[in-house]
Amino acid sequence: MGRAPCCDKNGLKRGPWTTEEDQKLVDYIQKNGYGNWRTLPKNAGLQRCGKSCRLRWTNYLRPDIKRGRFSFEEEEAIIQLHSILGNKWSAIAARLPGRTDNEIKNYWNTHIRKRLLRMGIDPVTHMPRLDLLDLSTILNSSLCKTPSGPLSNVEQFHPSDVTSFNPQNCQLNEWQTNQIVPSLPEHYVPLSDYGYDRVYGSDQSNVDHPPSETSTFQSNGNSNFSSFQSVLSNISSASSSPTRFDSNSIKLTSSSTEEEKESYCSNLLKFNIPDMLDVNQFML
DNA sequence: AAAATTTCCAACCGCGAGTCC
DNA sequence: GGGACTCGCGGTTGGAAATTT
Incomplete structure (x- = not known):
């Protein structure tokens, strides 16, 4: 090979x-x-x-390498860590004992990245894809007139919406405001235990994707991005807690199929983004 | 059954950071 | 200070395996 x-x-x-x-x-x-x-x-x-x-x-x-398929919990941890760390595969691997940076990188590129793209999420920024958003403005005019149409959710964004996004106007559902602690694998090590400064430096100027508090919207000049990060984090957190967020009574386990995982995540997007984001704020 | 296409992932490449002299 | 060297990281490649046509 x-x-x-x-x-x-x-x-x-x-x-x-x-x-x-x-x-x-x-x-x-x-x-x-x-x-x-x-x-x-x-x-x-x-x-x-x-x-x-x-x-x-x-x-x-290396004797401590864990081989075999990634569990759903591991996959979820990777997504969360990637939303914070970006393509720092070695840093992500450091928080998933038994997995190598190469293995995680491969898994991201072959599985997770594709799934996020299919879900309309940019795997780099973890935000709704701008190319789809732009396309949606065309489709919306002819194909999607009703709020409940097939392209009625993230597709209703426009590229300019991202820059005009005001997190203060976002409304969170109860599960979103309460759901703070993501479910991670037992061996997951919190970032704080590793010392954030050691990873990012004191001014965090070298960070591709600045970290944000999981449930707190920020109001500084960089709030647009971090707010989307928060939203994404909430989405991911919800997907990790089927008992809390269980609209379709789907229980994802490590043996869940790719289709089940994708379907579950797609449902999250379809039915919940409009609830937590006041979509009217994005309409031109 | 065979050919074409897609997926997977081990391994390579190039670069930057750190260390030594 | 700076050149040589080593190490580690992230991006990329390409052959094997799996899947589709």
Whole structure:
């Protein structure tokens, strides 16, 4: 698997690892530990570069790696963490023991990202997709005249709505105002336990997606974005608590199918965004 | 049954940060 | 101070497997 070897300059092997190579690497690390990746392959008798050895170890051979499908709880944690951390896969992986950054990144790109796109959510900003919103203005004029039509919810936004969005006008349902603590896996480690400053720096100027309190709208100049983040967080929180938000009596478990998960999330969008956001505020 | 297409994910690439001399 | 080197991260690739036509 993976890309074909493209550089055999130093006579070093590339491409997929064999079981023999894996065994050599594991044996060496078990005896000597890992440290200097540059000299490790030579000492271990491997015709590989140190980088390749490090990747193989950290992404595949490490004994504490949990393999297999992601549970719904893990998936939900990834979405929440991504909404805060962005593409900081290593930071996300640090909060999901047993999962590697590469694994999470792959899972995001192959599963979660696509699902969010289908749901009309921009996987980068975690906000309603502007391209769909723009398209909706065309569709709305001819196809969707009634508030209960198939494109009556997020599709009724216009790109300019995002910049004119005023969080003070948002109305939250009871479950949204009460639902604060998201349901995360047992091994989930709160951000605060890791020290926010260490992740973001004191001024947070290097943060792609600034963190926001889960249930509190902010009123500063950057409130539009963070408010959407809050809304998203609430949506995600609701999806994590079927007993609290159970409009269709759907119980999602780790064995739920992709279709069940998507259907459940789609229902959240269809029936709840208009309730928590006063859509009239967005109409031109 | 075979070909075409899509999905999945291990592995590679390039860059930036940190460290050492 | 700055060049060389190492390490780690995020983005991307491409072959195998799965699915569809």
